[in-house]
Amino acid sequence: MERRSRSAAGVCIGQVRRACLTLRDYSKVFVRRNRAARGTIGMVSLIEDNMIRLKVNGVERSFNGDSQMPLLWYLRDVLGLTGTKYGCGIALCGACTVHRDGKAIRSCVTRMGALAGSSITTIEHLSAAGLHAVQKAWMEHNVPQCGYCQSGQIMQAVALLNSTPRPTDQQIEEAMAGNICRCGTYNRIREAIKAAAGERA
Amino acid sequence: MSDILNLSRRGFLKGVVTTGALVLSVRVLPSGLLAEEVAYAGTHAEHAPLHPGVYVGIDTDGTVYIVAHRSEMGTGIRTSLPLVLADELDADWKRVKIEQAIGDARYGSQETDGSQSIREFFDAMREAGATARLMLTRAAAQQWNVPESQCRADLHTIVHASSGRKLGYGELTTAAGRLPVPDKKELQFKPPSAWRYVGKGMVSYDLSHLVTGKAVYGMDARMDNMVYASIEHPPVLGGKIKSYDDKAPLQVPGVRQTIPIDTFKPPHEYQALGGIAVIADNTWAAFQGRKKLNVAWENGAHAAFSSDEFKKEMQATARKPGKAVRNEGDVDAGFAKGGKVLEADYYVPLLAHASMEPPVAVADFRDGKLTAWAPTQDPQATQDAVSKALGIAKENVICHVTLLGGAFGRKSMPDYIVEASLLSKKVGRPVKVVWTREDDVKFDYYHAVAAMYMKAAVDDKGMPTAWLQRSVFTPIPSTFDASATYGGDDEMGMGFTDIPFDIPNLRVENGPAVAHVRIGWLRSVANVYHAFAVQSFLDELAHNAGRDPLEYLLALLGRPRVLDLKATKYPNYNADYQKFPIDTARLRKVVEVVAEKSGWGKRKLEKGRALGIAVHRSFVTYVASVVEVEVTPQGEVRVPRVDTALDAGLVVNPEITRAQFEGANVFGASLALMGEITAKNGAIEQSNFNDYPVARITEAPRENNIYIVESTAPPAGVGEPGVPPFAPALCNAIFAATGKRIRELPISKTNLKA
Numbered sequence: 001m002e003r004r005s006r007s008a009a010g011v012c013i014g015q016v017r018r019a020c021l022t023l024r025d026y027s028k029v030f031v032r033r034n035r036a037a038r039g040t041i042g043m044v045s046l047i048e049d050n051m052i053r054l055k056v057n058g059v060e061r062s063f064n065g066d067s068q069m070p071l072l073w074y075l076r077d078v079l080g081l082t083g084t085k086y087g088c089g090i091a092l093c094g095a096c097t098v099h100r101d102g103k104a105i106r107s108c109v110t111r112m113g114a115l116a117g118s119s120i121t122t123i124e125h126l127s128a129a130g131l132h133a134v135q136k137a138w139m140e141h142n143v144p145q146c147g148y149c150q151s152g153q154i155m156q157a158v159a160l161l162n163s164t165p166r167p168t169d170q171q172i173e174e175a176m177a178g179n180i181c182r183c184g185t186y187n188r189i190r191e192a193i194k195a196a197a198g199e200r201a
Numbered sequence: 202m203s204d205i206l207n208l209s210r211r212g213f214l215k216g217v218v219t220t221g222a223l224v225l226s227v228r229v230l231p232s233g234l235l236a237e238e239v240a241y242a243g244t245h246a247e248h249a250p251l252h253p254g255v256y257v258g259i260d261t262d263g264t265v266y267i268v269a270h271r272s273e274m275g276t277g278i279r280t281s282l283p284l285v286l287a288d289e290l291d292a293d294w295k296r297v298k299i300e301q302a303i304g305d306a307r308y309g310s311q312e313t314d315g316s317q318s319i320r321e322f323f324d325a326m327r328e329a330g331a332t333a334r335l336m337l338t339r340a341a342a343q344q345w346n347v348p349e350s351q352c353r354a355d356l357h358t359i360v361h362a363s364s365g366r367k368l369g370y371g372e373l374t375t376a377a378g379r380l381p382v383p384d385k386k387e388l389q390f391k392p393p394s395a396w397r398y399v400g401k402g403m404v405s406y407d408l409s410h411l412v413t414g415k416a417v418y419g420m421d422a423r424m425d426n427m428v429y430a431s432i433e434h435p436p437v438l439g440g441k442i443k444s445y446d447d448k449a450p451l452q453v454p455g456v457r458q459t460i461p462i463d464t465f466k467p468p469h470e471y472q473a474l475g476g477i478a479v480i481a482d483n484t485w486a487a488f489q490g491r492k493k494l495n496v497a498w499e500n501g502a503h504a505a506f507s508s509d510e511f512k513k514e515m516q517a518t519a520r521k522p523g524k525a526v527r528n529e530g531d532v533d534a535g536f537a538k539g540g541k542v543l544e545a546d547y548y549v550p551l552l553a554h555a556s557m558e559p560p561v562a563v564a565d566f567r568d569g570k571l572t573a574w575a576p577t578q579d580p581q582a583t584q585d586a587v588s589k590a591l592g593i594a595k596e597n598v599i600c601h602v603t604l605l606g607g608a609f610g611r612k613s614m615p616d617y618i619v620e621a622s623l624l625s626k627k628v629g630r631p632v633k634v635v636w637t638r639e640d641d642v643k644f645d646y647y648h649a650v651a652a653m654y655m656k657a658a659v660d661d662k663g664m665p666t667a668w669l670q671r672s673v674f675t676p677i678p679s680t681f682d683a684s685a686t687y688g689g690d691d692e693m694g695m696g697f698t699d700i701p702f703d704i705p706n707l708r709v710e711n712g713p714a715v716a717h718v719r720i721g722w723l724r725s726v727a728n729v730y731h732a733f734a735v736q737s738f739l740d741e742l743a744h745n746a747g748r749d750p751l752e753y754l755l756a757l758l759g760r761p762r763v764l765d766l767k768a769t770k771y772p773n774y775n776a777d778y779q780k781f782p783i784d785t786a787r788l789r790k791v792v793e794v795v796a797e798k799s800g801w802g803k804r805k806l807e808k809g810r811a812l813g814i815a816v817h818r819s820f821v822t823y824v825a826s827v828v829e830v831e832v833t834p835q836g837e838v839r840v841p842r843v844d845t846a847l848d849a850g851l852v853v854n855p856e857i858t859r860a861q862f863e864g865a866n867v868f869g870a871s872l873a874l875m876g877e878i879t880a881k882n883g884a885i886e887q888s889n890f891n892d893y894p895v896a897r898i899t900e901a902p903r904e905n906n907i908y909i910v911e912s913t914a915p916p917a918g919v920g921e922p923g924v925p926p927f928a929p930a931l932c933n934a935i936f937a938a939t940g941k942r943i944r945e946l947p948i949s950k951t952n953l954k955a
Contacts, residue, residue: 065454065455066454066455066485066486066489068489069483069485070485073483073484073485076421076484077429077483077484077485078483080423081414082414082417082420082421082423083413083414083415084414085418085420085557085558085606086420086484086559086635087557087558087559087638088638088889088890089488089637089638089639089889090638090889090891092889092890092891093557093638093890095557122414123413123414124413124414124415126413127413131412131413135412135413138412139404139408139409139412142404142405142408142856142857142860143412144275144405144408144411144412145275145276145277145860145861145864146273146274146275146556146557146558146604146605146606146607146608147275147407147410147411147412147416147604147606148418148420148556148557148558148606148607149557149606150411150412151414154412172898173898173899176898177897177898177899178897179897179898180557180890180895180897181557181867181898182555182556182557182607182609182868182871182895183275183557183607183864183867184863184864184865184866184867184868184870184896184901185860185863185864186867186896186897186898186901187863187901187902187903187904187905188860188863189898190898
């Protein structure tokens with residue numbers, strides 16, 4: 001679990017750099033990563049103001065709590081955005097899937113400390129301007145049973161279609177294999193993704 | 202959910218909770234009040250001018266409020282039962298609002314399990330709808346001063362045919378509400394030909410909320426001033442705290458306190474397991490604090506339980522004479538006659554439910570009353586369990602039912618709500634108990650571990666002349682009586698006592714097993730292991746006889762007949778046997794349908810592929826499945842296709858029923874291919890989806906075809922009966938493909954490499 005979170009943080013730094021944030025912002029992330037890795041604050045603490053700034057569903061947010069807190073619990077317990085679900089806590093089930101800068105991530109293992117400068121989109125914002133094509137397809141194919149995993153399934157499917165507008169069956173399976181549905185709605189998920197892809201093409 | 206307001210979006214919050222926070226309240230509360238400030242004031246339905254019973258009320262704006270008293274865990278029951286009422290009322294579904302009932306005995310049983318909601322309440326819903334319709338009709342007739350017989354309902358209006366006059370339900374409700382509630386004998390029911398919704402179906406009432414993240418599950422329940430709890434349970438059932446150190450947890454930012462919870466006194470029933478709760482400002486802090494707890498446990502007697510040795514004991518028990526529960530002809534004489542005798546042992550391990558939403562509950566104790574918001578399959582059992590734990594009257598336990606993020610039987614056991622209740626009383630504010638996935642896997646009420654012994658003597662055509670089957674499993678009664686070692690009549694009646702074959706000498710036995718973990722109901726319950734043993738053994742007999750398994754199965758079902766089980770204790774899923782008998786003609790029919798649809802014996806299969814078949818009646822529904830398997834040279838098992846035919850009597854909601862059976866096949870794939878819980882020194886060895894895997898999109902049947910057999914029989918179950926045939930049909934297919942017989946689940950235990 002610890003290993004996963006560090007690599008998640010490492011990926012993030014590259015993205016932060018690409019986003020051309022200030023040195024100050026970059027250092028903060030760097031410091032956090034080192035602190036997480038070595039358990040020390042070090043001399044760069046001078047520029048630390050403990051504030052992580054990020055966008056959630058288009059709204060600027062700042063966070064000064066425990067930088068180790070996973071995004072999932074920030075969304076759910078702090079912001080009250082409960083559409084994103086807890087399922088396993090170790091990135092095995094996909095129920096917590098959200099988008100960071102348009103890409104699907106598992107919010108249960110993504111630490112707040114790795115998110116400075118990121119833009120997060122959750123299921124609540126996906127349909128801000130009416131239902132997304134994937135959500136419509138989900139309704140047309142009557143996909144959900146209990147529905148608990150479906151926010152994650154939908155966010156994963158949207159990210160897939162963003163990167164691969166006309167996925168093959170195999171691409172769908174590869175992209176969706178990390179999302180568990182215990183009710184067993186998989187075939188409807190596959191069909192709904194294909195329908196949504198057709199509609200968008 | 203329609204009965205839950207998101208108060209924060211309406212700006213009612215008093216600045217405590219951050220924007221977007223969800224505070225639960227009942228929709229009938231006056232504006233501006235938070236949930237905890239007023240007592241539960243009832244449903245909209247019962248405050249409507251016309252409300253002839255507890256299930257329905259009609260408001261003056263024409264809104265029809267229908268109360269869903271059963272729990273929604275994905276089976277669509279929150280839609281399908283109200284649909285029956287709406288149909289009989291001739292209501293416009295678009296003008297129906299569904300309200301979720303709290304736990305209250307006035308609604309009748311709210312125990313949402315056993316695939317019996319439609320079966321038990323189909324008539325009650327129709328009566329409620331017909332009653333309201335008659336009262337509206339009567340009110341219109343009086344207003345127009347015409348005979349009642351000249352008036353009829355037509356989609357939310359009452360019409361007087363000859364004059365063309367019409368009045369809407371909303372316009373009539375006040376007058377109708379003043380009339381006496383008619384006697385049942387006066388009711389006239391719609392003929393099936395006039396049904397608008399029943400048999401045609403409707404998608405889930407909550408569908409748009411389910412795809413937009415707006416649906417409110419137990420995990421999403423939140424009350425003002427609430428704190429979060431994560432509980433370190435004793436690793437071994439019945440274990441007690443020897444000592445613990447909470448200095449480190451209390452250093453974690455956000456952690457407020459730790460609270461020990463007493464270990465239950467046997468039998469455990471739905472009591473709290475015990476342990477140490479870490480109370481914090483958010484879920485994450487509670488989890489973190491808990492990891493830092495240092496606890497020494499007194500493990501107790503169950504620490505001697507290890508699955509490997511226990512399996513040997515159970516298999517030995519299964520080879521010894523047990524308690525006979527059905528005895529026909531003379532089995533011993535049958536075997537004594539000689540001829541070929543076949544024997545086989547089958548084994549199914551403990552299984553965990555692993556619903557996507559782990560157990561979770563919010564509870565608020567104040568002024569001697571407990572209010573809970575929880576995903577529960579049984580709010581009345583919750584009332585009982587909480588009232589016992591807190592020493593308060595049952596009426597003082599208000600149990601609101603959220604949506605359930607899956608349940609599969611786990612949430613029939615409300616121990617997690619008891620935990621939240623005990624903690625709220627101690628903390629003095631609302632507490633949300635959140636189980637981690639690890640808690641869920643390690644502290645479940647497990648599906649029983651079972652060993653079955655099968656023995657048959659066969660004639661020269663390979664047909665059995667004597668048949669003995671014995672089942673040994675950790676019984677569910679052990680949850681309610683710590684000394685119980687034999688199965689209940691209901692468990693034995695799930696695919697074992699009721700074996701439907703035409704065999705002259707037959708004995709069914711049950712042997713004892715001591716449970717060392719909590720045992721509970723899991724989707725289709727004892728049918729899982731009984732169908733596996735019976736339908737696999739049958740396939741073994743067919744191959745022994747050199748006969749086609751389908752042809753052999755039909756031969757063994759024998760002539761169409763109703764099974765006579767008067768001499769045995771057979772609960773028949775609490776259904777009247779006259780109304781829901783075991784009819785072998787219906788078993789035969791689903792077998793024939795699935796054989797035809799799957800192309801049994803006709804379809805050309807790719808190399809490495811084969812078909813297997815199984816049939817099983819459970820929850821008074823008849824189901825047959827044909828599974829197509831592909832076994833790769835490396836021994837990997839894939840399921841390219843499954844075909845399932847079912848006869849569930851009258852099907853209220855075909856689309857949702859199909860979805861249930863599709864899901865059952867995936868559930869069956871999980872338990873057949875990879876499901877296994879084991880214990881060592883009393884503690885469960887698995888923890889999460891890494892070591893307790895469930896089927897993913899890549900492992901689920903690639904094609905999943907469901908055929909509903911038209912039937913005029915009364916409605917039967919659809920949530921569970923799809924599960925039992927899958928595992929034996931798959932294993933029979935594997936035998937056909939590889940010549941290797943699987944007698945132990947999961948299949949992953951067997952090396953199938955060519």
